[in-house]
Amino acid sequence: MMVLYTSDPDASKAAASLSVNVGSFVDPPEFQGLAHFLEHAIHLGSTKYPGANEYQVFIQSNQGYMNAETCKERTTYHFTISPNAFAEALDRFSQLFISPLFDKGRVQKELHAVDSESKGNLQNLVEQENSVIRSLLDPAHPASKYSCGNLETLDSLNL
Numbered sequence: 546m547m548v549l550y551t552s553d554p555d556a557s558k559a560a561a562s563l564s565v566n567v568g569s570f571v572d573p574p575e576f577q578g579l580a581h582f583l584e585h586a587i588h589l590g591s592t593k594y595p596g597a598n599e600y601q602v603f604i605q606s607n608q609g610y611m612n613a614e615t616c617k618e619r620t621t622y623h624f625t626i627s628p629n630a631f632a633e634a635l636d637r638f639s640q641l642f643i644s645p646l647f648d649k650g651r652v653q654k655e656l657h658a659v660d661s662e663s664k665g666n667l668q669n670l671v672e673q674e675n676s677v678i679r680s681l682l683d684p685a686h687p688a689s690k691y692s693c694g695n696l697e698t699l700d701s702l703n704l
Contacts, residue, residue, distance in 0.1 A: 558609075559631035561638060562623035568616045569692035575701055578694015581615040582659050587622070588613075589651040591640035597651060600637050609634065615692070656699060663695035 572579045588600060588611075596602075604611045609626035622641075626634045666672040672693075682689035691698055 556628060558625045559628040559634075560623065560625040561631075561635055562621060563638070563642070564619050564621040566619050568618045568620055569690065570617045570687035572687070572690055572692065572694075574690065576694075577691045577698040578659065578663075579699065579702075580620055581692060582656065582694050582699055584613045584615045584620050584622075585655045585659055586647060586652055587641050587645055589648060589655060590646040591637075592644035592646060593640045594637050595646055597648075600641060603630075603637055604634060607634065617688070617692070656696065656702075659694050659699070660696040663693045666693060 567580060569578070569580045588598075590596060590599060594600060601611060604624050604626055607627045607630035609624055609630070611622075611624040613620065613622040622638070624634060624638060679689050679691070
Protein backbone atom coordinates (compact mmCIF):
# COMPACT_ATOMS: atom_id res chain seq x y z
CA MET A 546 0.00 0.00 0.00
CA MET A 547 1.23 3.47 -0.83
CA VAL A 548 0.13 6.41 1.31
CA LEU A 549 0.68 10.05 0.44
CA TYR A 550 0.18 12.50 3.27
CA THR A 551 0.36 16.28 3.11
CA SER A 552 -0.64 18.86 5.68
CA ASP A 553 -1.51 22.53 5.44
CA PRO A 554 -2.83 24.05 8.67
CA ASP A 555 -4.29 26.98 6.70
CA ALA A 556 -6.33 24.82 4.30
CA SER A 557 -10.08 25.32 4.31
CA LYS A 558 -10.76 21.65 3.46
CA ALA A 559 -9.29 18.28 4.30
CA ALA A 560 -9.48 15.37 1.88
CA ALA A 561 -8.78 11.69 1.46
CA SER A 562 -8.85 9.31 -1.46
CA LEU A 563 -8.48 5.56 -1.86
CA SER A 564 -7.85 3.78 -5.14
CA VAL A 565 -8.13 0.03 -5.46
CA ASN A 566 -6.59 -1.74 -8.43
CA VAL A 567 -9.87 -3.30 -9.47
CA GLY A 568 -12.06 -1.83 -12.17
CA SER A 569 -14.50 -2.87 -14.85
CA PHE A 570 -11.90 -4.93 -16.75
CA VAL A 571 -12.15 -7.61 -14.04
CA ASP A 572 -15.95 -7.90 -14.20
CA PRO A 573 -16.87 -11.53 -14.86
CA PRO A 574 -18.75 -11.89 -18.18
CA GLU A 575 -21.87 -13.02 -16.32
CA PHE A 576 -21.79 -9.92 -14.03
CA GLN A 577 -21.02 -7.02 -16.36
CA GLY A 578 -20.97 -3.83 -14.28
CA LEU A 579 -20.09 -5.58 -11.01
CA ALA A 580 -17.19 -3.24 -10.14
CA HIS A 581 -19.40 -0.20 -10.73
CA PHE A 582 -22.21 -1.73 -8.67
CA LEU A 583 -19.80 -2.42 -5.79
CA GLU A 584 -18.59 1.18 -6.03
CA HIS A 585 -22.17 2.16 -5.19
CA ALA A 586 -22.87 -0.60 -2.65
CA ILE A 587 -19.77 0.03 -0.52
CA HIS A 588 -21.35 3.28 0.68
CA LEU A 589 -24.32 1.48 2.26
CA GLY A 590 -22.88 1.39 5.77
CA SER A 591 -20.43 -0.53 7.90
CA THR A 592 -20.56 -2.60 11.05
CA LYS A 593 -19.33 0.37 13.12
CA TYR A 594 -21.56 2.92 11.32
CA PRO A 595 -24.61 0.92 10.19
CA GLY A 596 -27.06 3.74 9.47
CA ALA A 597 -28.41 4.13 5.97
CA ASN A 598 -26.50 6.93 4.23
CA GLU A 599 -24.73 7.69 7.52
CA TYR A 600 -21.38 8.31 5.83
CA GLN A 601 -22.89 10.63 3.22
CA VAL A 602 -24.91 12.55 5.81
CA PHE A 603 -21.82 13.02 8.00
CA ILE A 604 -19.75 14.29 5.09
CA GLN A 605 -22.42 16.69 3.88
CA SER A 606 -23.22 17.99 7.37
CA ASN A 607 -19.55 18.97 7.70
CA GLN A 608 -19.42 20.98 4.47
CA GLY A 609 -18.00 18.05 2.56
CA TYR A 610 -18.39 16.23 -0.68
CA MET A 611 -17.93 12.56 -1.54
CA ASN A 612 -17.84 10.60 -4.75
CA ALA A 613 -16.33 7.58 -6.45
CA GLU A 614 -15.56 6.44 -9.94
CA THR A 615 -14.97 3.09 -11.55
CA CYS A 616 -12.47 3.05 -14.38
CA LYS A 617 -11.22 0.16 -16.44
CA GLU A 618 -8.39 -0.86 -14.09
CA ARG A 619 -9.17 0.90 -10.80
CA THR A 620 -11.92 2.29 -8.64
CA THR A 621 -11.33 5.48 -6.67
CA TYR A 622 -13.28 6.74 -3.66
CA HIS A 623 -12.73 10.22 -2.26
CA PHE A 624 -14.10 12.91 0.01
CA THR A 625 -13.47 16.47 1.16
CA ILE A 626 -14.58 17.84 4.51
CA SER A 627 -14.02 20.59 7.07
CA PRO A 628 -10.63 19.98 8.70
CA ASN A 629 -12.08 19.71 12.21
CA ALA A 630 -14.18 16.69 11.12
CA PHE A 631 -11.42 14.94 9.15
CA ALA A 632 -10.39 12.34 11.76
CA GLU A 633 -13.96 11.10 12.25
CA ALA A 634 -14.62 11.20 8.50
CA LEU A 635 -11.50 9.13 7.86
CA ASP A 636 -12.66 6.55 10.42
CA ARG A 637 -16.09 6.35 8.78
CA PHE A 638 -14.51 6.13 5.32
CA SER A 639 -12.09 3.37 6.30
CA GLN A 640 -14.81 1.33 8.00
CA LEU A 641 -16.65 1.10 4.67
CA PHE A 642 -13.74 -1.03 3.44
CA ILE A 643 -12.92 -2.82 6.70
CA SER A 644 -16.42 -4.10 7.48
CA PRO A 645 -19.01 -3.08 4.87
CA LEU A 646 -22.66 -3.90 5.32
CA PHE A 647 -24.48 -5.23 2.31
CA ASP A 648 -28.02 -5.09 3.69
CA LYS A 649 -30.27 -6.84 1.16
CA GLY A 650 -32.86 -4.06 1.02
CA ARG A 651 -30.28 -1.32 0.59
CA VAL A 652 -28.38 -3.37 -1.98
CA GLN A 653 -31.57 -3.85 -4.02
CA LYS A 654 -32.19 -0.11 -3.94
CA GLU A 655 -28.63 0.56 -5.11
CA LEU A 656 -28.99 -2.01 -7.90
CA HIS A 657 -31.95 0.01 -9.15
CA ALA A 658 -29.89 3.22 -8.87
CA VAL A 659 -27.22 1.66 -11.10
CA ASP A 660 -29.94 0.56 -13.53
CA SER A 661 -31.31 4.10 -13.58
CA GLU A 662 -27.83 5.46 -14.29
CA SER A 663 -27.50 2.93 -17.11
CA LYS A 664 -30.82 4.04 -18.63
CA GLY A 665 -29.73 7.67 -18.38
CA ASN A 666 -26.59 6.81 -20.32
CA LEU A 667 -28.72 5.71 -23.29
CA GLN A 668 -29.21 9.39 -24.17
CA ASN A 669 -25.51 10.24 -23.77
CA LEU A 670 -23.70 10.57 -27.12
CA VAL A 671 -20.34 9.44 -25.69
CA GLU A 672 -21.96 6.32 -24.22
CA GLN A 673 -23.65 5.62 -27.56
CA GLU A 674 -20.26 5.84 -29.29
CA ASN A 675 -18.75 3.54 -26.65
CA SER A 676 -21.52 1.03 -27.28
CA VAL A 677 -20.70 0.93 -31.00
CA ILE A 678 -16.99 0.53 -30.23
CA ARG A 679 -17.71 -2.31 -27.75
CA SER A 680 -19.74 -4.13 -30.41
CA LEU A 681 -16.74 -4.09 -32.77
CA LEU A 682 -14.23 -5.46 -30.24
CA ASP A 683 -13.16 -9.05 -29.74
CA PRO A 684 -15.73 -10.40 -27.25
CA ALA A 685 -12.88 -11.91 -25.22
CA HIS A 686 -11.35 -8.47 -24.57
CA PRO A 687 -12.48 -6.90 -21.28
CA ALA A 688 -13.27 -3.59 -23.03
CA SER A 689 -16.07 -5.34 -24.93
CA LYS A 690 -18.13 -5.70 -21.72
CA TYR A 691 -20.77 -3.26 -20.52
CA SER A 692 -19.09 -1.59 -17.55
CA CYS A 693 -21.99 0.38 -16.04
CA GLY A 694 -24.23 -2.59 -15.34
CA ASN A 695 -28.01 -2.74 -15.17
CA LEU A 696 -30.76 -5.00 -13.89
CA GLU A 697 -30.22 -7.39 -16.80
CA THR A 698 -26.42 -7.77 -16.50
CA LEU A 699 -26.49 -7.98 -12.71
CA ASP A 700 -29.69 -10.04 -12.37
CA SER A 701 -27.87 -13.32 -11.71
CA LEU A 702 -26.32 -11.90 -8.52
CA ASN A 703 -29.50 -13.19 -6.83
CA LEU A 704 -29.64 -10.37 -4.32
